[in-house]
Amino acid sequence: MTPVTIIGPVMLIALMFGLVTGSFLNVCILRLPDGTFFRKARSHCPACDALIPWYLNIPILGFVVLRGRARCCGAKISWQYPLVEFVTALLFVYVAMRFPFIDVGGGLEFARQGEAGMPRPILLNQPEAWRFLHALVFCCVLLVASVIDLKLLIIPDVLSLGLIVTAPIVVALHPDLGWRSSLGGVLLGGGILYIVAWAYWFLRHEVGMGFGDVKLLAGIGGWLGYEAIFPVILIASVSGSLVGIGVMIWTRKFHGKTALPFGPFLAFGAVVDLLFSQEIRELWISNGL
Numbered sequence: 001m002t003p004v005t006i007i008g009p010v011m012l013i014a015l016m017f018g019l020v021t022g023s024f025l026n027v028c029i030l031r032l033p034d035g036t037f038f039r040k041a042r043s044h045c046p047a048c049d050a051l052i053p054w055y056l057n058i059p060i061l062g063f064v065v066l067r068g069r070a071r072c073c074g075a076k077i078s079w080q081y082p083l084v085e086f087v088t089a090l091l092f093v094y095v096a097m098r099f100p101f102i103d104v105g106g107g108l109e110f111a112r113q114g115e116a117g118m119p120r121p122i123l124l125n126q127p128e129a130w131r132f133l134h135a136l137v138f139c140c141v142l143l144v145a146s147v148i149d150l151k152l153l154i155i156p157d158v159l160s161l162g163l164i165v166t167a168p169i170v171v172a173l174h175p176d177l178g179w180r181s182s183l184g185g186v187l188l189g190g191g192i193l194y195i196v197a198w199a200y201w202f203l204r205h206e207v208g209m210g211f212g213d214v215k216l217l218a219g220i221g222g223w224l225g226y227e228a229i230f231p232v233i234l235i236a237s238v239s240g241s242l243v244g245i246g247v248m249i250w251t252r253k254f255h256g257k258t259a260l261p262f263g264p265f266l267a268f269g270a271v272v273d274l275l276f277s278q279e280i281r282e283l284w285i286s287n288g289l
């Protein structure tokens with residue numbers, strides 16, 4: 001098999017796998033908050049409880065065929081379903097490109113330029129495979145946490161504490177994450193937001209920052225290391241403020257409180273830091289900053 005012919009299939013598998021996983025993540029988003037995750041095996045219509053046939057559950061295609069309305073009762077199907085599937089697929093393809101864990105001969109770049117038709121060994125790049133898996137699981141957990149936080153303004157402990165508890169496993173398998181960095185990330189991430197939450201309550205006597213956010217940033221620190229905490233907070237604060245201003249203008253509510261969850265912005269910051277920190281640092285250096 002020539003190198004060029006393997007890149008296409010890998011991306012295609014990542015795309016298909018991403019769509020199917022996105023469909024599973026939709027189930028997690030629906031069932032994790034109320035603890036019904038292990039109860040029903042088949043999917044039912046949330047509006048009328050009718051059983052949904054498998055062919056209407058095919059990612060994105062089902063939504064397109066039904067034109068956004070349930071076949072059983074005509075209820076509107078939430079945009080959440082195709083959107084989560086699409087975003088998951090996009091993330092999977094990017095993560096597969098970012099961490100090319102399948103080596104063809106002397107690496108993909110060399111192989112692309114080298115003479116075609118030459119048989120080359122296809123090898124598994126093990127460190128890259130761990131980075132790939134780490135990024136995949138991390139993005140999935142954060143996507144589920146974000147959508148649940150957007151819908152219900154909570155982050156289930158299974159996800160945030162789950163990241164903290166599994167951090168030692170990441171340390172054991174990940175080629176770049178040391179235990180000091182991971183432990184420091186949990187303490188720094190959780191500590192900073194804990195102080196912010198406490199200070200907000202002390203000054204205004206109301207809950208401004210939920211403990212869900214504290215636990216989530218601690219988990220992010222455990223999986224990315226303490227080096228990621230400040231970039232994540234910076235990206236989350238800036239993007240959160242921009243979206244907050246946008247929502248204010250859109251709804252024309254310039255006074256009073258808009259309940260905008262912070263979790264999705266922390267997740268956004270974490271995924272940006274995970275996937276683009278190298279580019280950001282290079283940009284930084286190349287501009288002489």
Ligand SMILES: [Zn+2]
Pocket residue numbers: 045046047048049050070071072073074075
């Ligand atoms: Zn229905």
